[in-house]
Amino acid sequence: MYWKIAAVLGLSAAAVTLVEYFLYLQRLKLKEVEKLRALERVIFFDDTLQNCRExxxxxxxxxxxxxxxxxxxxxxxxxxxxxxxxxxxxLMTCHNLSSALARAVERGVKVRMLYDHDMAGNTHNYGCQIRWLRRHGVEVRTRPYAHHMHHKFVVLDGRLAITGSANWTLQAFCGNWENVVVTADPRLVHQFADTFQELWDMFTEALPESA
Ligand SMILES: [Zn+2]
Incomplete structure (x- = not known):
């Protein structure tokens, strides 16, 4: 009889522990989501920032x-x-951001980049960072196409996305009216991540040699 009571009490205690552990994991997950959501913002650039190039x-x-x-x-x-x-x-000409991508590669982050074919092949495109990035371990794909690969978005660790109107260029950040949105909304981030993978599978070409 006593062993039955002891067994029931033991099982109850185990169940309580499991529930507590589950709640603990839920709290951790919520905290992580809150931390990510706190990073969300919209950043605006305008024509008053022309001197910021320096x-x-x-x-x-x-x-x-x-x-x-x-x-x-x-x-x-x-x-x-x-x-x-x-x-x-x-289009990418901003050295500050290129350097950050190279640092990411150096610490073991897998960095993949899709780039517009016309921009990649245009050797007169002064300041284009694409060759430099490729030399620094960024895997770059492109594809000749009648239309432009005009997206500007980034997915970081599958948990955060950065998007908006701005190419990563000096002109965009120091003169143009532009916006950049940082979001941790999982529904949006997953859509960007899925779209990136679809495009990555479509854009099977490495950069043209002239790039
Ligand atoms: Zn400034």
Missing amino acids: HLTTENSCGDSCSFKKLSYLIARIDDCLSTLDLCMF
């Missing part, structure tokens, strides 16, 4: 609205990336 080069901020300060937020997200970084970009 601040990007010298890495000196001229104040809270400085392009370098705004870009530093995006660079920090890249520097936080642990395992995968998938990037679609029409």
